Amino acid sequence: MATAIGGGSDVEVGFAKLQGEDFEYFMQSYSIMLGRNSKKSTVDVDLSSLGGGMNISRNHARIFYDFTRRRFSLEVLGKNGCFVEGVLHLPGNPNVKLDSQDLLQIGDKEFYFLLPVRSILGGPLGPRHHVSGQTSVVPYHNYHSGSGRKGVRSRELYESDDDEGEDDEDDEEDIRGSGKKTRRDGHEVYASGEKKREGRAKVDREADDQQVLQLEEKDVVSSVATVLSDLCGPGEWMPMEKLHSMILKEYGNVWHHSRVRRYLTQEDWAIPEAKGKPWYGLLMLLRKYPEHFVINTRSKGRVTLEFVSLVSLLS
Secondary structure, three states: OOEEOOOOOOOOOEOEEEEEOOEEEEEOOOEEEEEOOOOOOOOOEEOHHHOOOOOOOOEEEEEEEEOOOOEEEEEEOOOOOEEEOOEEEOOOOOOEEEOOOEEEEEOOEEEEEEOEOEOOOOOEOOOOOOOOOOOOOOOEOOEOOOOOOOOOOOOOOOOOOHHHHHHHHHHHHHHHOOOOEEEEOOEEEEOOOHHHHHHHHHHHHHHHHHHHHHHHHHHHHHHHHHHHHHHOOOOOOEEHHHHHHHHHHHHOOOOOHHHHHHHHOOOOOOOHHHOOOOOHHHHHHHHOOOOOEEEEEEEEOOEEEEEEEEOOOOO
16 A cells, blocks of 8 residues: 555565655555555555545556566556646556656646666666666665656766777777787797687677577566466466466467477477476576566476466565
8 A cells, every 4th residue: 555655664665666745655566556445446556545536436547567568557447547747648548658757647646656766786777768778677765756857867877888988999909909929930920810809709609699598588588477467466376387378379479489499398408307398498487587486386296386476575
């Protein structure tokens, strides 16, 4: 629930934050519902109890992380719509992209949508108009200011990249170097820098291959998270067998055959643990991203079953 400012809440971490004049709410799951509580249902943020007026629907709007587009979005559900930066959005309209420091108004209640200033690893998040330079959504407790002065760039967020250019020049100088001077058979010759260039080229190719693999992993992770967020609610688990079936149906004819082989078949996993589990590669990938997924295993006789769920900070 939203807490009044100064209410002594111990909750100081979230994927994003809603900041009003008299309340604050930290998003601790990938999707929250805003509206008003009723006898039949409750919402994450009860705006009617916060002075939102009479024009707020039970389920008025949903703020969620769009794994496909790698950003936060707003889905409008209430018939009276929502204002984002002074623009009215009504039900049935496309979902609205949310940027940090966007001013939202639902009913009579105004509040800011804020993203963390820095990730939990200490690196700066992307500038305004970008959720992050990475796929992962990392919770943290320090947020952009919601003072209304949008677009103000702080030194903390926008570090200079001038030093990187100097390093590039040094690298180019090394590549151009022709090697040290040597003397053999009375003649001065120059050791060729070809081996040096070949070695550097090999390192560059390996770095490129690693980057491609990381991008592929992030794409697969986003696809899995999208399927899970569509089919599972907070705290719900999906068997890996079912998840594999859904991913295969959705992406089996879309992904490159090497990606399908790596994550949706047993061809690349000639080990006993993978026997009978075409999702083994996918399981190993999800284990690399504990910030997004929780894996639970259960043993039934000699058979081990795996279940997966999206991370929620409330769990």
